[in-house]
Amino acid sequence: GNSVTQMEGPVTLSEEAFLTINCTYTATGYPSLFWYVQYPGEGLQLLLKATKADDKGSNKGFEATYRKETTSFHLEKGSVQVSDSAVYFCALSSLEGKLIFGQGTELSVKP
């Protein structure tokens, strides 16, 4: 079945460091891929998305490219800030309506 695997956290970085959070997926067909972010005590916010192979989603300095050949959708940011501290979820769409989520990766950015 369809699934998403994310790198385990927590990930701790210093401010202005480069961020990569790995996400790989297993899917049939042509799903869309998403990154959502959850700040403490809040719901999920859509960070970016890509709807087909080789698409690059980007938002707020974050970006991810839909790679069908490596079944990956890694999240990157060139320079993280303390305010980026949150839990990041990779997800893919399905034919059953539901989003299939990875387990989440907690990011902590220190000043």
Add this chain to the structure above:
Amino acid sequence: EAGVTQSPTHLIKTRGQQATLRCSPISGHTSVYWYQQALGLGLQFLLWYDEGEERNRGNFPPRFSGRQFPNYSSELNVNALELEDSALYLCASSLATGVYTDTQYFGPGTRLTVL
């Protein structure tokens, strides 16, 4: 444009009681989804409603049920509450287009605590 709204923000119940959670989708969205986020268990899909009909449900017992109203708002009911039902319940909405559903936008969630 208003986002997805959920009420109440927090809900405290005792074991065996019933809980009702409410969700209003983004204007123009016809699909509503419910997810459970329990500590240590990640995000689990509960239910999908579109145009007033239940389209799919996750692997949850029948005491989890819901409905969608003509204005596309939705209600999630949890009967005979158990301690392990304590979780953040997230509602999302989307346009229902194509084979794969469109982007889902989430509300702030309802924190249910069962004592």
